[in-house]
Amino acid sequence: MSALDGVKAAVLLFVAAILQVSIFTQVHILRGEPDLLLVTLVAVALLRGSMLGAIGGFFAGLLVDTATLGNLGLTSLVLTLAGYWIGRYGETTGRDRAHAPFTSVAVITVLFAVGVLIVQFVLGERAPAGDVFRGMLPAIALNLVLTAPVYALVRRLLRPLERADYATEVQLLG
Numbered sequence: 001m002s003a004l005d006g007v008k009a010a011v012l013l014f015v016a017a018i019l020q021v022s023i024f025t026q027v028h029i030l031r032g033e034p035d036l037l038l039v040t041l042v043a044v045a046l047l048r049g050s051m052l053g054a055i056g057g058f059f060a061g062l063l064v065d066t067a068t069l070g071n072l073g074l075t076s077l078v079l080t081l082a083g084y085w086i087g088r089y090g091e092t093t094g095r096d097r098a099h100a101p102f103t104s105v106a107v108i109t110v111l112f113a114v115g116v117l118i119v120q121f122v123l124g125e126r127a128p129a130g131d132v133f134r135g136m137l138p139a140i141a142l143n144l145v146l147t148a149p150v151y152a153l154v155r156r157l158l159r160p161l162e163r164a165d166y167a168t169e170v171q172l173l174g
Contacts, residue, residue, distance in 0.1 A: 013060040016040035032138025043154035050087030057083030078115040
């Protein structure tokens with residue numbers, strides 16, 4: 001991965017975080033809220049791996065936490081974990097599959113919501129699980145609608161890596 005790819009990923013995640021905080025938090029359809037930042041993070045992590053996914057998730061989450069004046073680090077923690085695990089999925093099995101972005105977005109939407117609930121509960125804050133789960137299916141659907149155009153844009157800006165550029169500790173069979 002070149003430094004230019006890191007800059008491109010940072011700009012993509014920065015723009016996605018700003019759009020998420022300023023526009024997409026106001027969109028509610030059937031109690032679901034689209035998460036452009038999460039979909040963008042999934043696309044970046046699938047194409048660039050676990051390290052960039054985790055780093056990008058941390059800084060994008062930190063930006064969201066500071067912009068919303070929420071608990072500093074809550075979103076950062078959950079997005080760091082999400083970016084890392086989606087990056088690992090991309091490094092091991094999901095890099096060339098057409099369904100990988102859609103599967104990843106659906107799964108990580110659920111895990112992100114549950115992760116935020118768990119962290120809020122552990123911190124002793126109000127964790128409205130009923131509201132989150134009632135809006136879960138619409139949120140998944142909205143994120144899946146965003147997946148194709150966002151993944152196409154990110155794939156265009158961050159060309160897929162060659163097989164030799166992926167993590168060396170992963171042994172590919174076949």
